[in-house]
Amino acid sequence: MTDWTLDFGRRTTADQVLEGIDLGEQTALITGANVGIGFETARALAAAGARVILACREPAKGEQAAAKIRQRHPKARLEVQQLDLASLASVREFARNLPPDPIDMLICNAGRFGGGYQETKEGFELTVGVCHIGHFLLVQLLLDRLRAGAGARVVMVSSESHRSPKQLDFAKLPLRRESYSDLVAYGQAKLCNVLMAKAVQAQYHDQGVFACSLHPGTLVPTSIGRYSLLAKAVMLLSRPFTKTLAQGAATSVLCAAHPSVADFGGAYFSDCRPVRSSRESNDPAVADKLWALSEQWVKAAG
Numbered sequence: 001m002t003d004w005t006l007d008f009g010r011r012t013t014a015d016q017v018l019e020g021i022d023l024g025e026q027t028a029l030i031t032g033a034n035v036g037i038g039f040e041t042a043r044a045l046a047a048a049g050a051r052v053i054l055a056c057r058e059p060a061k062g063e064q065a066a067a068k069i070r071q072r073h074p075k076a077r078l079e080v081q082q083l084d085l086a087s088l089a090s091v092r093e094f095a096r097n098l099p100p101d102p103i104d105m106l107i108c109n110a111g112r113f114g115g116g117y118q119e120t121k122e123g124f125e126l127t128v129g130v131c132h133i134g135h136f137l138l139v140q141l142l143l144d145r146l147r148a149g150a151g152a153r154v155v156m157v158s159s160e161s162h163r164s165p166k167q168l169d170f171a172k173l174p175l176r177r178e179s180y181s182d183l184v185a186y187g188q189a190k191l192c193n194v195l196m197a198k199a200v201q202a203q204y205h206d207q208g209v210f211a212c213s214l215h216p217g218t219l220v221p222t223s224i225g226r227y228s229l230l231a232k233a234v235m236l237l238s239r240p241f242t243k244t245l246a247q248g249a250a251t252s253v254l255c256a257a258h259p260s261v262a263d264f265g266g267a268y269f270s271d272c273r274p275v276r277s278s279r280e281s282n283d284p285a286v287a288d289k290l291w292a293l294s295e296q297w298v299k300a301a302g
Contacts (some may be wrong), residue, residue, distance in 0.1 A: 015246065016039065146209045
């Protein structure tokens with residue numbers, strides 16, 4: 001096999017990553033798959049033959065996304081399921097309603113940024129609640145399906161924002177209204193994503209579940225900043241200089257489906273290559289503490 005570390009980089013597209021790869025016997029589940037990087041990830045995997053489950057907060061938008069994919073790929077195997085990561089009850093219902101088939105790729109793509117302090121249905125700060133706590137419960141509930149897949153992968157879509165703040169402030173996590181900042185909440189949430197991938201890899205790799213995290217690109221024109229006028233303006237002005245959505249999805253697709261990536265369990269990727277994540281994200285004690293605390297949050301909210 002060609003050395004992909006030489007072939008792939010910042011300008012690689014999701015379709016180029018999957019060139020020559022047949023995913024006809026694979027099932028992928030993608031959160032936030034109706035728009036942006038999630039949509040491009042779903043489209044590319046479906047084009048390569050995978051059965052793709054689009055987990056979307058608004059099913060109507062999920063069906064519109066599926067229709068767009070079928071226009072380009074008439075043989076695409078797609079399903080749309082309702083999932084609201086801001087409600088742990090919705091996460092549990094989603095898992096109950098999901099067919100008991102093995103899942104080969106779970107891509108935790110959905111996220112949010114901005115909009116001021118808000119809370120999930122259970123009272124958690126919304127950014128960490130959606131980006132981390134909802135995904136944490138989802139992975140827990142789908143473990144049996146992941147174990148049933150041969151070498152299943154859990155892919156956490158993080159960000160370089162995981163480097164700031166430098167540490168998780170467990171005393172304030174999730175943030176409260178009086179200490180809230182959009183940037184801090186997002187940075188903490190993205191750090192949680194990297195730590196969660198490390199923890200999943202450490203705990204479940206011997207059961208056939210591999211995990212990694214990634215940075216899709218800086219200011220890729222997605223809808224993640226739709227609640228922040230400043231974020232939308234910056235993304236619009238940066239568009240000529242940033243990755244396209246197809247390029248932004250490339251690292252997600254590589255982590256989920258490229259055979260060579262199986263050698264990089266627990267790694268953090270950027271521009272389709274493994275890179276060093278922050279010091280805090282590589283501390284096993286921090287990952288274990290976050291995992292235990294996340295279990296407490298989910299249990300208390302249950």
